[in-house]
Each structure stands twice: as C-alpha cells, then as structure tokens.
Amino acid sequence: MKTIRVSVIGFGAVGQGVARVLIDKKDYLEKMGLDFKVVAVADSRTAVIDDNGVDLSSVLVRKQNEGVVGSEKITGLEIIETIDHDLVVETTPTNIVTGGVGLQNMLAAFKHGRDLVTSNKGPLAMKYCELIEAARAGGSHFRFEATVGGAMPVLNLAKDVLAGNTITNVEGIFNGTCNYILTRMTEEHAPYEQMLAEAQELGYAETDPTYDVEGIDTACKLVILANCVFGMNASHEDVTITGITKITPEALLLAQNEGYAIKLIGEVNDSRINVSPKLVPIDHPLAVGGSLNVASVQTDLSGPITVTGRGAGSIETASAILSDMISIYRD
Amino acid sequence: MRVSMDIELKDIPGQLLLALRPVSELKGNLISVVHHHEKRTPRGSIPVQLVFEIKPDKLNDIVSSLEESGIDIVRIDEKRFFEHGAVLLIGHIVHTDIQDTIDTIDKTGYAEVVDLNLSMPKINMASSASLKIDAISKEHMESAIALLREIAKKKDLLVIEPIKSIGVA
Numbered sequence: 001m002k003t004i005r006v007s008v009i010g011f012g013a014v015g016q017g018v019a020r021v022l023i024d025k026k027d028y029l030e031k032m033g034l035d036f037k038v039v040a041v042a043d044s045r046t047a048v049i050d051d052n053g054v055d056l057s058s059v060l061v062r063k064q065n066e067g068v069v070g071s072e073k074i075t076g077l078e079i080i081e082t083i084d085h086d087l088v089v090e091t092t093p094t095n096i097v098t099g100g101v102g103l104q105n106m107l108a109a110f111k112h113g114r115d116l117v118t119s120n121k122g123p124l125a126m127k128y129c130e131l132i133e134a135a136r137a138g139g140s141h142f143r144f145e146a147t148v149g150g151a152m153p154v155l156n157l158a159k160d161v162l163a164g165n166t167i168t169n170v171e172g173i174f175n176g177t178c179n180y181i182l183t184r185m186t187e188e189h190a191p192y193e194q195m196l197a198e199a200q201e202l203g204y205a206e207t208d209p210t211y212d213v214e215g216i217d218t219a220c221k222l223v224i225l226a227n228c229v230f231g232m233n234a235s236h237e238d239v240t241i242t243g244i245t246k247i248t249p250e251a252l253l254l255a256q257n258e259g260y261a262i263k264l265i266g267e268v269n270d271s272r273i274n275v276s277p278k279l280v281p282i283d284h285p286l287a288v289g290g291s292l293n294v295a296s297v298q299t300d301l302s303g304p305i306t307v308t309g310r311g312a313g314s315i316e317t318a319s320a321i322l323s324d325m326i327s328i329y330r331d
Numbered sequence: 332m333r334v335s336m337d338i339e340l341k342d343i344p345g346q347l348l349l350a351l352r353p354v355s356e357l358k359g360n361l362i363s364v365v366h367h368h369e370k371r372t373p374r375g376s377i378p379v380q381l382v383f384e385i386k387p388d389k390l391n392d393i394v395s396s397l398e399e400s401g402i403d404i405v406r407i408d409e410k411r412f413f414e415h416g417a418v419l420l421i422g423h424i425v426h427t428d429i430q431d432t433i434d435t436i437d438k439t440g441y442a443e444v445v446d447l448n449l450s451m452p453k454i455n456m457a458s459s460a461s462l463k464i465d466a467i468s469k470e471h472m473e474s475a476i477a478l479l480r481e482i483a484k485k486k487d488l489l490v491i492e493p494i495k496s497i498g499v500a
Contacts, residue, residue, distance in 0.1 A: 171495060246489050250450035251421050251459035255491070257448070258417050258461055265494055279417060279493040286494060 003035045004329055005085035009076035009105055010092035011043040011059075011069050014119045014146070017318030018089055019056040025322065034329055040083050042076040043069045044092075049083060076101065080108045087115045087328070089321060094122035096211075096220055096236060106131055110138035117324040119146035119317050125220035125236050128227040143324035144228075148221045149174055149293045151316035152309035156327070158229045158297055165299035167229050171267040172286060172295030174221045176311040177205045177212040178244050178264040180291040182277075186252045186261065192245060204291055214243035215275040218266040222275065226268045234273060242276040255279055261287045332467070333362070333384050333413065337405040338397065339376035346402070350379065353396035359385035376403065387411075412443070412465035414472040418479060420460045422488035424449065429460075435482055442466035442475035 008015050022029075022036055029036060037053045043063070048054055048070030059069050080088055088109040092102045103123035109116045116135070118124075123131060124147055135142035148154050149172075158167050173179050177199060184195040196213065199205035211217050219239040226232040244264050255262050260279040263286065267274045280287045285306040288294045293311030298304050310316040340346040347366065354361055362382040370378055385393065390409070397404055424432070433444045446463035462479075466472035476492055483490045 169495065242489065246421055246457065248421055248450075248452070248457055248459045250452055251419050251461075251491070254448055254450060254459055254461040255419055258463075260417065260493070262419070262491060267495060277489075277491050279419060279491055281493075284494070 001030070001033055001035050002329060003037055004087055004325075006036050006038045006087045006089060006325075007040040007042070007076075007079050007083060007085050008038055008089045008091065009042050009079065010090060010102075010120070011041055011063055012091065012093065013314040014317045014321070015041070015043070015089075015091040016060060016063065017314035017316075018091065018321055019060055020315060021318045021322050023056050029326070032326065032330060034326065036087075036325065039085050040079045041069050042074070042079055046070045047072040047074045047076070047079060049074070049079070077104055077108055080105055080114065081112060085114065087117065087325065089325070090116055090118040090120055091321070092120055094120050094220070096122045096125055096216065099123040099126045103127060103131075106142075107134055110134040110140045110142070113138045113140060115141040115328055116143075117146075117321050117328070118144050119321055121147035121217075121220045121224060124227075125223040128224065128235075129233050141328045143328060144224070145324050146317050146320035148224055149295060149309070150176075150311040150313060151319050152293050152295065152307055152311060153320070153323075154225065154295045154297070154307065155228050156323070157305070157307060158225075162297065162299055162302065162305065165301045167297055167299055169267070169269040169298040170225055170229065170295060171265055171298075172306075173263050173288065173293050174218045174266045174295070174311065175212055175215075175264060176291035176293055177209065178215075178218070179288070179293070180204045181213070182244060182247065182252070182262055182264065183289045183291075185247065185249050186256065189249045189253065191249055192247060213245055215241040215264060215266075218264060218275045219273075222266045222268050222273050226273050230268060230270065239273045239275060241274075244277055247277055256282075259283075263287065332387050332390075332409055332411045333382065334390060335408040335410070336381045336383075338379050338381065339372060339374070339403040339405060340379055341401070342371075342375060342377055346377075347379065349400045350381070350397060350402050353393045354381070354383050354385070356396075357385065357389045357392055359383045359389065359393070378405075411467060414466040414469055416464045416466065416472050416476065417493060418462045418464060418476060419491035420462065420483065420488050421491070422457050422483075422486065424458045424460050424488060425451065427486035427488065432479075432482055432486070435478060436464060436475055439471075439475060439478065441468075441471040 040049045046068040102120040145156050181195045219236050223234050226234040263280045265278040294308040296306040365380040367378045445465050449460045451458040
C-alpha cells in the first residue's frame with residue numbers, strides 16, 4: 001500500500017466534492033494500492049490538521065453546519081509551507097486578475113517539491129509557463145484536468161490518450177452556464193435576461209454572471225488548452241472574445257429554421273484562440289443541449305474525436321481531480 | 332466556373348481527343364467525361380457529357396474551337412456558385428442600411444446574398460437576420476464572410492458564423 005499525504009486547500013463545492021469522493025472511493029483506491037491520507041484541510045478562514053489523517057466526514061458536517069472546516073487559524077499557504085505532505089489539492093476559487101491565493105499556493109507547493117492537482121484555472125490562464133517551470137524545478141507532478149470541462153476529459157485525452165497524434169484544432173462548448181441559457185432561450189423562445197434569471201435561480205449562474213456570459217471563463221479554458229496541447233505561451237489577452245448577451249430569441253429561431261443551433265463555441269488552433277457564438281448544425285456532435293460541455297479534438301491520424309460531459313458540479317469536478325491524483329501515483 | 336456540356340461525336344477514331352483538347356489547351360480542369368458509346372443518336376453520332384472547370388472568359392473560345400472541329404454542342408450549362416453558406420446577424424440591421432450590407436457582398440462578383448430572413452421584434456430593439464450566401468468556392472465564401480465581419484464591425488452588428496468543422500458549406 002502506498003500512502004500519499006494530502007492537503008486540500010480550498011473547501012468550497014469542489015473541495016467538498018474531493019472529500020466525498022475520497023470517502024466513497026476508499027475501497028476502490030485501496031484495491032489499487034493507494035491510500036490518500038488527508039493531513040490538512042483549509043478553507044478561506046480556518047483549517048484542520050491531523051498528522052494521522054483528518055476525519056473527512058466530520059469536516060464535511062462541520063463545514064455544512066458551521067460554515068468552517070476547523071478551528072485552527074492557519075492559512076492554506078502556511079499549510080503548504082510547513083506541514084509535511086506529498087500532494088496539494090488546490091481548489092480555491094478562480095481569480096483571473098491577480099491569480100489570487102491559488103497562484104501563491106501553487107508556487108509554494110512546487111518550491112517545497114510537493115505534487116499538485118488543481119481545478120483552479122485562474123493561475124494557469126495567467127502564468128502557465130511560469131507554473132510549469134516551477135513544477136519542473138521542484139520535481140513536482142502537476143496536473144489540472146479539472147480546469148477544463150469539469151468531468152469531461154480534454155487535456156489528458158489530447159496529451160495522453162491521443163499521444164502520437166498531432167492536434168490541429170480543438171473546438172467545443174466549455175461553459176455550461178451559457179449552454180443552459182442558450183438552450184432554454186431556444187426552447188422557451190424567451191429573451192436572454194429571463195433565462196439568465198432562471199439559470200441564477202437554479203444555481204447554474206452566479207449572481208454576477210459576467211465571467212460566464214461574456215465568454216471569459218471559456219477564454220481561460222482555451223488559454224490552458226492552447227498552452228498545454230498546442231505548446232503556446234498564451235494568456236487570456238490573446239483570446240478574441242464575444243459573449244452571448246446580445247443573442248436574441250429571434251436569432252435562435254431563424255437559426256433553427258435553417259437547421260442550426262447557436263452555441264458559445266471556443267476554438268483553438270495554431271492561428272487563433274477565439275470565443276464567439278457560432279452556428280452549429282443541429283445534427284452535429286457539438287450541438288449538445290442543457291448545461292453539457294462538449295469538445296471536438298481534430299487530429300491528424302484519428303480524425304475528429306468528440307467527448308461530451310458535465311462541465312461543472314462538485315462531484316463531477318472532483319472526479320477529474322481524483323483521476324489526476326490516481327494517475328500520478330498509480331505506478 | 333463549372334460547365335457541364337452535352338456534345339455529339341462522329342463515330343470515327345480520334346473524335347474524343349479532338350473534343351477534350353481545347354479544354355486542356357485553355358487550362359480548364361476536366362472533372363468528368365461520360366462517353367455513351369452504346370446510346371447512339373438517330374443521326375448515328377455518339378453522345379458525350381463533359382464536366383469541366385474553366386475561367387468564365389475562356390468558355391467562348393472552347394465553344395468556337397469545338398465548333399471548328401465539327402463537334403455538335405447540344406447543351407451548355409454553367410454553374411457559378413458551389414458553396415452555400417448561412418450567417419446570422421444581430422443588431423440594428425435595417426437602420427444601418429441593409430441594402431448597403433447586401434450590396435457589399437454582391438459587388439464582390441464572387442459571392443451573392445441569395446436569401447434573407449429578417450425578424451424585427453419592436454422598434455429600438457435589436458433585429459435578427461439570417462442570410463444565405465452563395466460563393467464560387469470555399470475560399471471565396473471565407474472572403475465574403477470576412478468582408479461581412481468588417482461591415483458588421485463598422486455597423487456594430489454581431490455576426491454568427493458556422494463552426495469551423497463543417498467549414499462554411
């Protein structure tokens with residue numbers, strides 16, 4: 001049995017999802033010879049530390065009831081720097097202006113030679129090359145499948161599974177909120193504002209939806225794809241972005257009459273990184289509805305490979321993190 | 332442009348070569364030749380269908396060359412546009428002179444707006460339009476859409492194009 005000492009930094013929806021899957025998959029992981037022992041959990045205000053392994057179930061209950069994970073006043077960054085462990089699971093919220101605490105956490109983890117798995121796309125969209133270099137210098141494994149497309153495998157698909165292929169183009173729907181709003185506008189023939197309000201009520205959209213509906217979230221994911229899959233050194237200023245706020249129900253109807261759906265499509269290839277609403281033939285694999293994500297990877301040897309799945313959600317995103325954790329330590 | 336032509340050949344050796352030579356000499360691109368040897372016409376000649384691509388200004392030369400060789404031309408069909416594309420516009424489409432928007436595409440000579448559906452919900456609200464564009468080739472379609480993108484930028488219209496993996500067809 002290989003024991004891996006883990007810290008979970010950030011305990012919002014994704015961090016809690018990671019705790020749940022680690023509890024649920026304990027036997028499964030043991031059969032693989034892996035024991036992920038969580039020695040520290042931190043949220044934005046508190047932390048809980050136990051060298052013998054934190055009881056994740058009681059941390060989840062405490063977070064639910066009291067809104068905090070513990071009583072220790074130690075920050076995530078301090079945990080990364082001072083507590084002896086192997087792997088940091090970084091699930092703090094995304095900040096694309098400064099990189100937020102996530103960036104500091106990641107750099108500190110690599111400085112101390114710890115491996116890192118993250119769902120936080122902000123730092124990667126801003127400082128990709130710097131982070132990759134820091135991980136290399138620290139001898140750290142660094143995986144971030146959860147940053148693009150949630151449960152839907154894209155990065156590992158393009159990098160590992162399709163190894164040997166040259167990827168010439170990736171396009172798809174990388175934001176479930178926009179897909180939900182556009183799908184519902186088409187179904188109800190309702191204006192954007194009304195379906196945004198519905199999405200907010202159902203928790204699919206944030207109170208301030210700018211990040212999603214203006215295409216910024218999609219742009220960040222494209223930057224990660226561009227850097228990771230196409231070997232570029234891009235940041236989100238390199239993306240041309242048009243959001244969905246100007247889409248009218250009439251346009252959706254006209255498109256439908258011509259056999260198209262309108263989707264917010266992100267596209268990366270050697271010549272451009274672009275986010276904009278596009279016409280997708282309704283029988284095309286990219287025309288998925290609801291809040292689904294989809295990506296079509298164009299390869300030289302295999303032609304197009306299309307994957308679709310849930311792009312967000314606590315357990316779904318945690319599944320991508322778990323798969324990264326396993327792939328680091330399996331062999 | 333692509334031309335489809337029905338001709339009739341005398342049943343003597345060398346006639347087919349005689350018919351194809353002007354196409355190649357005038358730098359045409361032969362797409363298909365169907366030689367109906369078994370379907371003789373009442374006049375005893377052999378019907379042949381040719382399809383080729385040629386610059387529009389060279390077609391007359393081909394026709395005269397065939398006629399000089401004594402080949403009967405039964406029918407000529409030209410088709411200019413092979414690419415069909417759809418594009419959506421959103422914004423103040425009418426107030427920003429829709430005629431001008433269409434003319435800019437039509438004036439290119441390589442692409443035309445062939446259909447327009449307009450939806451205007453209320454005065455002062457953005458309208459939406461679907462445009463169908465025909466173009467000579469894929470490259471010409473891309474240029475036409477690029478041109479439309481430029482006009483739209485000036486007129487503050489949103490252009491919604493088809494995704495890349497289906498091209499612009």
